[in-house]
Amino acid sequence: MESKIVREFFLNYFKERNHRIVPSSSLVPAQDPTLLFTNAGMNQFKEVFLGIEEREYKRATTCQKCLRAGGKHNDLENVGFTPRHHTFFEMLGNFSFGDYFKKEAIEFAWELSVKYYKISPDKIWVSVFEKDDEAYNIWHKIIGMPENKIIRLGEKDNFWAMGDIGPCGPCSELLFDLGDGAGCGKPDCTPEHDCGRFLEFWNLVFMEFSRDEKGTLKKLPKPSIDTGAGLERVTSILQKVKSNYETDLFLPIIDKIYKISNYKYGKDTEKDIAVRVLADHTRAVSFLISDGILPSNEGRGYVLRRIIRRAQRFGKNLNIKPPIIGRIYEEVKKIYEDIYPEIREREKEIKEISLSEEEKFERTLEIGLEKLDELFQRYKGDIIPGEEAFVLYDTFGIPYDFIEEISREKGFKIEKDGFDKELENQRKRSKIFQKFAPSYKEIYEKLSREIQVEFFGYENLNCLGTLKAIIKDNNLINYLNEGEEAELIFDKTTFYGESGGQVGDKGLIEGNGALFEVKDTLKNLNLIIHKGKLTKGVLKVGERYNLSVDKNLRKATERNHTGTHLLHYALRKILGKSVRQMGSLVEPERLRFDFAYQRQLTEEEIKKIEEEILEVILMDKKVNKEFLPIEEAKKRGALAFFEEKYGEIVRVVSIEEISSEFCGGTHLNTTGEIGILKIIKESSISAGVRRIEAITGFSALKEFQRKIEEIKEIKEELEVEEEKIIEKIRDLKEKNKELQKKLKKLYKEGTKNYILEKFGEINFIRQEVEDMTIEEMRSMVDEYKNKIKESVILVYKKEENKG
Structure with missing residues (x-):
C-alpha cells in the first residue's frame, strides 16, 4: 500500500466515524513557549484538553507534521544509525474531547489495523498500563486478544502526562511482531525484552485523570482520547520492509542521492548511514524552512543550522559538495507537494537558504580545521583537552564526532569528560532552554478554566467590567491598596492584549473612588491581563469598574498596524510574491516588519515601495474586518x-482590492487615516531575513519637522539658500581638500628650517612657527618624529599680549 493511501485511509476511516479532519498545524507550536517544535498530534489541541478552549466538534483526526531534534525530545544524533529514528516525521492521530473513551478507541484502532490495513492479527501484540484492568478486559474480552499477547507495563512505559500537573492517564500500545529474525532471536521473546523485535506503531492515550500539585490523581469529568500512529512505521509494516528508509517515503530521495553521489545504497555500512542522514535531514530542512524557520544561533534556528551542518558533514562521506540539500529537495517536493503545498511554494527559499548556510559552513570548516591543526602542534602527546575541543564545537560549529574522527586519524584522542562538562555548562546557560522553558504559571491555567473574558475592543474603547481576579506577586488577592502594582482580570474589557506583533493597550480603570493606571496589557491563554499601578483608592474583586483605553495611543498603533499590511502588499508587488512576513512589531511610535528576502533593497526599490503605499493611502480605501470560517478565508486568498x-x-x-490577511489586531477604518508612511531604516537581521522600520501619521510629521529644522540650521550656518546647500557642501569639500594639500606642503617646508641641538645622545629640535593652529603644530611634531628618532621636539609660536 502506497504511503499516500495509508494516510488517506486513516483520515477517511475516522471521517466516516464523525471525526473532523483538521489540517496539520505548523512545526512552530502556536503560542506555546513550552515547546521548541510540534512533536505530537495533540499539540494543536493542548488547550482543548486543558479545558481552556472549546471547539465545535468533539472528535478530530489529523496527519500532523512533527519534528524531534531539540529540547526534551531530541532524536538528532540517532538519525542514520537506526532503521526508524527521524527528525521530521508524520503522526496520524484520532482524538476525542470528552466524547468516546477506551472501548471505542481500542475498537477503532483494531478495526482499522486488521480490517482496512489488513495487518495479520497474529502479528499484533498490545501493552497496557499495569493497573488498567479496564483496557486489559476490553482487549481480551471484546477484541479477543489472547492473554499471553497483552503485556502489562509500568508507569515509565505506559502512563502519559502532559506535565507535572494537569491531564494524564494510562496508555495502550499496539506492537507489530517483526518475526524471529529480528531482535534477540529468542523463541520466548516478548515486547518486555525491548530488543527491537516488536515495533510499536500506534499509541492510545486514555486521558482520564488530572494530577494536582501534591501528585494526587483525580478523575476528569469528561475523559478524552489522544492517539498517535507514526506514518513511517505503519507504512513500513504495510510495505513489508525492515526499515522506514525502504518505504516509498524515502526510496525516491535515496535514489536521488545515488544520482548525485554515484553511491548505490546498501553496499557500505558507513556510507549507508550517510545516505539515511541526508534523506532524513533534507526532509527536515525543507519543512522547517517552509514553516518560516531560518538558521540562527539560538532557538529553533539553531536546531535548523545544526541539521544542515550535520547533513553537510555526512555529505562529505559521499563526496557531495554544495548545493547538497537543494538538489535532494527536488524529490522531497515531489513526494509532499500535493499534501503540504508550502513545500512547493517555498522552493526558492529552501534552496537559497540551505545553500547559503552550506557555503558558510564550508568556510567555517576551513577555519576550524586550521585551529584543530594548531591543537595537534600544541599538544605533542596523544590527548586533546575536552575544553579545547569544545571551543571548536561551540565557536566554529564543528560537530564533535567530526573533531573526534580527524583527531583519531592524526593519532590523538579527545578528553571526553572535559568536553561533556563544558557541554553541560553550555546547556545550562543556553538560550534555547531559557527561551522555551515553561512559562504558563499554574495560576493562569487555573484562572483560564474559571474565567471567560469578552473582548469589546474592536468596536469600543470604553466598557464596564467586573473585576474577577487580582494577581500580586504571583498570588491571588481580593483587595488592592493605593500605591500597589498588580495584574487585573475582568470579565469584559476593551484593552487589547499584546499578540500578533501588536503591543498591548494603555489606559485607565476607574470606579468606586479608585483609579488604576494600565501600563501594559498582555494575553495569556484565553485571559487578558491588565498590568499597572493603583494610584488612588482600593480595588475589590467582584466590583464593577469602567475600563478606558488611551484613544490617542490606540489610534497611533492602528495607523502602524494597517501600515504593516500596506507595507507587506507593496513589498510583494515590488519585489515579488516570494516575499513573506517573518515577524512584526506594531506600537504607537513606529512599526517594524521582518520578511524573507535574500538581499539588501536598493534606494530605488525603497522609493517605489513608499510611493506604492502612498498611492493606496490617497485612495482612502476601506479596511474591512470580518470573521470567517478558516477554509472560506483561505479560498478568498487571505494570507x-x-x-x-x-x-x-x-x-x-x-483592504479592498489590495490585500487580505488573517489578523486579530486593531485597525483603522480607511487607509487615508494613516496620513503618510515613511521608511526610516532597512537592514539585515539574519541570513535571508530583512527588516524594515517605518513611521506613520504624527510620528512621520515630527520626523519631517525635525529634518526641516536641521536643513534650516545648515542653511544658516552655510549662509546659502536651501537649493544651494549641496552645491555649497561640495565646494567646501573641494576647498578643504586643496587646503589639506597646501598644509601638507607647508608642514614639509616648515620642517626644513628647524634648529637641532644635541645633549649627549638626545636630539633636541625646536621650531618657531607663525599662523598655525594647535592641531597643525601637532601635525608638524609628527613629521619630525618620522624624520628623527629618539628626540625631544618643541614647536612653538609667539602671540601678542600673552606670556
Whole structure:
C-alpha cells in the first residue's frame, strides 16, 4: 500500500466515524513557549484538553507534521544509525474531547489495523498500563486478544502526562511482531525484552485523570482520547520492509542521492548511514524552512543550522559538495507537494537558504580545521583537552564526532569528560532552554478554566467590567491598596492584549473612588491581563469598574498596524510574491516588519515601495474586518502566518482590492487615516531575513519637522539658500581638500628650517612657527618624529599680549 493511501485511509476511516479532519498545524507550536517544535498530534489541541478552549466538534483526526531534534525530545544524533529514528516525521492521530473513551478507541484502532490495513492479527501484540484492568478486559474480552499477547507495563512505559500537573492517564500500545529474525532471536521473546523485535506503531492515550500539585490523581469529568500512529512505521509494516528508509517515503530521495553521489545504497555500512542522514535531514530542512524557520544561533534556528551542518558533514562521506540539500529537495517536493503545498511554494527559499548556510559552513570548516591543526602542534602527546575541543564545537560549529574522527586519524584522542562538562555548562546557560522553558504559571491555567473574558475592543474603547481576579506577586488577592502594582482580570474589557506583533493597550480603570493606571496589557491563554499601578483608592474583586483605553495611543498603533499590511502588499508587488512576513512589531511610535528576502533593497526599490503605499493611502480605501470560517478565508486568498494559531473561525482584515490577511489586531477604518508612511531604516537581521522600520501619521510629521529644522540650521550656518546647500557642501569639500594639500606642503617646508641641538645622545629640535593652529603644530611634531628618532621636539609660536 502506497504511503499516500495509508494516510488517506486513516483520515477517511475516522471521517466516516464523525471525526473532523483538521489540517496539520505548523512545526512552530502556536503560542506555546513550552515547546521548541510540534512533536505530537495533540499539540494543536493542548488547550482543548486543558479545558481552556472549546471547539465545535468533539472528535478530530489529523496527519500532523512533527519534528524531534531539540529540547526534551531530541532524536538528532540517532538519525542514520537506526532503521526508524527521524527528525521530521508524520503522526496520524484520532482524538476525542470528552466524547468516546477506551472501548471505542481500542475498537477503532483494531478495526482499522486488521480490517482496512489488513495487518495479520497474529502479528499484533498490545501493552497496557499495569493497573488498567479496564483496557486489559476490553482487549481480551471484546477484541479477543489472547492473554499471553497483552503485556502489562509500568508507569515509565505506559502512563502519559502532559506535565507535572494537569491531564494524564494510562496508555495502550499496539506492537507489530517483526518475526524471529529480528531482535534477540529468542523463541520466548516478548515486547518486555525491548530488543527491537516488536515495533510499536500506534499509541492510545486514555486521558482520564488530572494530577494536582501534591501528585494526587483525580478523575476528569469528561475523559478524552489522544492517539498517535507514526506514518513511517505503519507504512513500513504495510510495505513489508525492515526499515522506514525502504518505504516509498524515502526510496525516491535515496535514489536521488545515488544520482548525485554515484553511491548505490546498501553496499557500505558507513556510507549507508550517510545516505539515511541526508534523506532524513533534507526532509527536515525543507519543512522547517517552509514553516518560516531560518538558521540562527539560538532557538529553533539553531536546531535548523545544526541539521544542515550535520547533513553537510555526512555529505562529505559521499563526496557531495554544495548545493547538497537543494538538489535532494527536488524529490522531497515531489513526494509532499500535493499534501503540504508550502513545500512547493517555498522552493526558492529552501534552496537559497540551505545553500547559503552550506557555503558558510564550508568556510567555517576551513577555519576550524586550521585551529584543530594548531591543537595537534600544541599538544605533542596523544590527548586533546575536552575544553579545547569544545571551543571548536561551540565557536566554529564543528560537530564533535567530526573533531573526534580527524583527531583519531592524526593519532590523538579527545578528553571526553572535559568536553561533556563544558557541554553541560553550555546547556545550562543556553538560550534555547531559557527561551522555551515553561512559562504558563499554574495560576493562569487555573484562572483560564474559571474565567471567560469578552473582548469589546474592536468596536469600543470604553466598557464596564467586573473585576474577577487580582494577581500580586504571583498570588491571588481580593483587595488592592493605593500605591500597589498588580495584574487585573475582568470579565469584559476593551484593552487589547499584546499578540500578533501588536503591543498591548494603555489606559485607565476607574470606579468606586479608585483609579488604576494600565501600563501594559498582555494575553495569556484565553485571559487578558491588565498590568499597572493603583494610584488612588482600593480595588475589590467582584466590583464593577469602567475600563478606558488611551484613544490617542490606540489610534497611533492602528495607523502602524494597517501600515504593516500596506507595507507587506507593496513589498510583494515590488519585489515579488516570494516575499513573506517573518515577524512584526506594531506600537504607537513606529512599526517594524521582518520578511524573507535574500538581499539588501536598493534606494530605488525603497522609493517605489513608499510611493506604492502612498498611492493606496490617497485612495482612502476601506479596511474591512470580518470573521470567517478558516477554509472560506483561505479560498478568498487571505494570507496566514506560521507563528500564529488559528481556530475554525478566523478574523480577516482586508483592504479592498489590495490585500487580505488573517489578523486579530486593531485597525483603522480607511487607509487615508494613516496620513503618510515613511521608511526610516532597512537592514539585515539574519541570513535571508530583512527588516524594515517605518513611521506613520504624527510620528512621520515630527520626523519631517525635525529634518526641516536641521536643513534650516545648515542653511544658516552655510549662509546659502536651501537649493544651494549641496552645491555649497561640495565646494567646501573641494576647498578643504586643496587646503589639506597646501598644509601638507607647508608642514614639509616648515620642517626644513628647524634648529637641532644635541645633549649627549638626545636630539633636541625646536621650531618657531607663525599662523598655525594647535592641531597643525601637532601635525608638524609628527613629521619630525618620522624624520628623527629618539628626540625631544618643541614647536612653538609667539602671540601678542600673552606670556
